[in-house]
Amino acid sequence: MSYIAPKDFAIRMVDAGQSKALMSTRDTLIRSYMAGAILALAAAFAVTITVQTGNALVGAMLFPVGFCMLYLMGFDLLTGVFTLVPLAWIDRRPGVTFPALLRNWGLVFVGNFAGALTTALLVAIYLTYGFSTPPNEVGEAIGHIGEGRTLGYAEHGAAGMLTLFVRGVLCNWMVSTGVVGAMMSDSLPGKVIAMWMPIMLFFYMGFEHSVVNMFLFPIGIMLGGDFTIGDYLVWNELPTVVGNLVGGLTFVGGVIYVTHARTAPSRAKTLA
Incomplete structure (x- = not known):
């Protein structure tokens, strides 16, 4: 399987950021719509596996199938553009302004x-057979996820908000590593392997992913979860978005750009 050196995939990251920033409104919406839909279905798949097997690790091991599918088809997640697009702006690529x-x-x-x-x-x-019957055990589990990851944080006040933010940071550290992983190889197996590992880690560890939560919490409310839309926005989605931005840009995009795209002169040259 082919492997692309860091200095080369760092340039690919900046190129990708520029391409996404300059993409038409129509294509941006279509690609992001499909990414959200596919990742949500993968989350439903993983929760179903976890409930039916009683083993969260099995669900986490299979969840990355959705992530790999959407990126191989060229679709875009918010967590990915948080990492890639700022690099094109920092690199002063033509057309990539802050408003863009x-x-x-x-x-x-x-x-x-x-x-x-x-x-x-x-x-x-x-x-629920079209909302005509109570949710099954999978539906009940999804509803409880929404309760625990909104009201559960709220019970701890500021400490809960900090924990939520940190879980968002850790999440996109791993998810954006998966995004970059797709650029580390030109072969299909190489791309899938590099994406699979960090995505499995984030899901099993219970980190907070803003797009996965766009599915889990609305469906939790639909299925009778005991929390409100306000609880979801204040005690999950908005802090998670901020954490995802910080995690992806700081621990992945920024680090790779600084050390591989803008490498400092080596000490050998300095000594010479």
Whole structure:
């Protein structure tokens, strides 16, 4: 399997950021919509496996199938553009202005949310026979996830908010590593392996992913979860978005850009 050196995939990251910032509104929305929908279905798949097997590790091991599918098809997640698009702006690529960066983030957020919400509605219908029966054990588990990861944080006040933010940071550290992993190889198996490992880690560790949560919490409300839309926004989605931004840009995009795209002169040259 081919392997791309860090100095080369660092340039690919900047190129990708520029391409996404300059993409048309139509294509940005379509690609982000599909990314949100596919990742949401993968989350439903992983929760189903976890409930039916009683083993969270099995669910985490299989969840990355959705992430790999959406990136191989060229779709975009908010967590990915948080990492890639700022690099093109920092690199002063033509056309990549700060308003263009914010435009891309806003469009991808809207597309991801719409896609995840569509899947949430479809899965809720599937789990309840069109809302004609109570949710099955998988539906009940999804509802409780929403309660624990909103009201559960709220019970701890500021400490809960800090924990939520940190879980968002840790999440996109791993997810953006998966995004970059797709650029580390030109072969299909190489791309999948590099993406699979960090995504499995984030899901099993219970970190907070803003797009996955766009599915889990709306469907939790649909299935009778005991929390409100306000609880979801204040005690999960918004702090998670900020944490995802900090984690992806700081621990992945920024680090790789600084040390591989803008490498400092070696000590050998300095000594000479």
